[in-house]
Amino acid sequence: MWLKNITLLNFKNYSDANVSFSKTVNAFVGDNGAGKTNLLDAIHYLCLCKGYFNPIDTQQIKTNEDLFMIQGDFERLEKNEKITCGVKRNQKKQFKRNKKEYDKLAHHIGLFPLVMVSPYDTNIxxxxxxxxxxxxxxxxxxxxxxxxxxxxxxxxxxxxxxxxxxxxxxxxxxxxxxxxxxxxxxxxxxxxxxxxxxxxxxxxxxxxxxxxxxxxxxxxxxxxxxxxxxxxxxxxxxxxxxxxxxxxxxxxxxxxxxxxxxxxxxxxxxxxxxxxxxxxxxxxxxxxxxxxxxxxxxGFKPLLLLDDIFDKLDDNRVSKLMEMVSHHDFGQIFITDTGKERVLAIFEKIATPLTIFEVNKGTLSHA
The missing domain is CATH 1.20.1050.90 (RecF/RecN/SMC, N-terminal domain)
Incomplete structure (x- = not known):
């Protein structure tokens, strides 16, 4: 399973964004507050019907806007799947798979498995x-x-x-x-x-x-x-x-x-x-x-989201984690980090293909 692309409208600090991903490692780099983690949260929405950090949907709508929408195209079990999530103030959240709305959001959970690793996980x-x-x-x-x-x-x-x-x-x-x-x-x-x-x-x-x-x-x-x-x-x-x-x-x-x-x-x-x-x-x-x-x-590999963890681990633990990545233990990976050069150096060392996106105040561009 992998996420081909994602489109955002009025989600957090993104007015409008559309980006395509590689099947392997995708890194979002930029300053703190630029919107890197928001991209991971949008992917989390598509897979698990809610944000990772805040359960209140309307608080994800961009300031002074009335709604947000997230759309993503997945390839899953050799089939193309389109997932759409829309939230409008004072209205029920809409969640669709291939343009068909779910009767219960619980029916979506597990179809697109995902694991998120974040500095906030020490709360566990x-x-x-x-x-x-x-x-x-x-x-x-x-x-x-x-x-x-x-x-x-x-x-x-x-x-x-x-x-x-x-x-x-x-x-x-x-x-x-x-x-x-x-x-x-x-x-x-x-x-x-x-x-x-x-x-x-x-x-x-x-x-x-x-x-x-x-x-x-x-x-x-x-x-x-x-x-x-x-x-x-x-x-x-x-x-x-x-x-x-x-x-x-x-x-x-x-x-x-x-x-x-x-x-x-x-x-x-x-x-x-x-x-x-x-x-x-x-x-x-x-x-x-x-x-x-x-x-x-x-029976297939979930998405793995790594939020700002290179800055929070010592070099030895980073090396051990990346050793697993280089052995292809994981499928599609999304990473955020403040240091472009650090990410390049880590993945050059383990000879793993990497696609980098630079994030700046809610805008995205290929590095």
Whole structure:
């Protein structure tokens, strides 16, 4: 799979742009704030129906404009595919594949798999468990459309149960049979999600270990573990046991929405005891493992987007990453960097074809 071209209209700082890409490595170079990362975000929209950095669609519209549009032509499984995304203020987002609008955006997820690596990804380590669940859900959703449907259903049931708990707190009385119905709904969806997360981690952890060992030349001992309340206890039983606590707190305190990924280095929490370099290596290893997992389960290579990472890694880690690129482990790659000469030097060293675009205040040109 590869993205042949992209057209932007009023997207972020781009009034109008149209650019064609090579099948191998495409680099966007320019000063900070020129709009390099915005191009990656536009590609992310085409593949996953939303921006990578900001979930609010209308905030991507160029200042003083009423809409934005992104269009891209892909070659996928030897077929040409046209994807169009349009957002107009106060209107529903339009998303089309080959001019046909989707009934549900979830039906698009996974057709055009993508992995994004960004300096902001350290949030996976530094922020709360929601970030780590989002990472896990993103990978599984791109390989299993039923998983995303089940996740949406679970969150709907969770909202209903939490609303009932708030109502109980106000009225000081409740119908146990109604709570039991919500419990049953939550359990039905939750068990399916739990089973799929467990199965995913069995395949994912060995991939992660392989990439981390390669990047760091096996000099560090790190750990990745999936933790869930459902591992040792029946979900239905958990909900019954926690009902009094839930009524006091007015929210559901047990379930797969409390799942966690545990990151360690030398058996200590990575967040507290990992250096910046170790944390970056950990995150990049997660993303490369995501890429390998998607490739294995989709049967073709996803897009790989690398946002400003050469500036954030030491020379050794850059060399190891580029060694993988030169061995053709990846398909089409998009890179942003502030230094044109640095990008040229890196890819000249590994003898990999490179197309460079210079970005300047929302305009694009071939270097």
């Amino acid at each position: 380590i530094m922020e709360g468990s929601e970030e780590r669940r989002r990472f896990m859900d993103n990978v599984i959703s791109q390989t299993d459309s039923n998983y995303l449907d089940e996740l949406i259903l679970y969150n709907k049931h969770l909202l209903n149960r939490n609303a009932l708990l708030k109502q109980i707190s106000v009225s000081k009385s409740y119908d146990p049979s109604l709570l039991e119905i919500f419990n049953d709904q939550l359990v039905a969806s939750g068990l399916k999600i739990f089973a799929k997360r467990q199965a995913f981690m069995i395949h994912f952890i060995p991939l992660f270990n392989k990439y981390y060992q390669f990047l760091t030349e096996d000099n560090e001992q790190v750990g990745l573990q999936y933790q869930s309340q459902l591992t040792d206890t029946n979900f239905e039983q958990l909900l019954v046991q926690s009902v009094e606590k839930d009524k006091v707190l007015e929210r559901t305190t047990t379930g797969i929405h409390k799942d966690e990924l545990i990151f360690t280095i030398s058996d200590m929490p990575l967040k507290k005891f990992g250096s910046q370099g170790q944390q970056k290596s950990f995150v990049i290893s997660l993303k490369l493992s995501q890429y390998a997992y998607l490739q294995k389960h989709k």
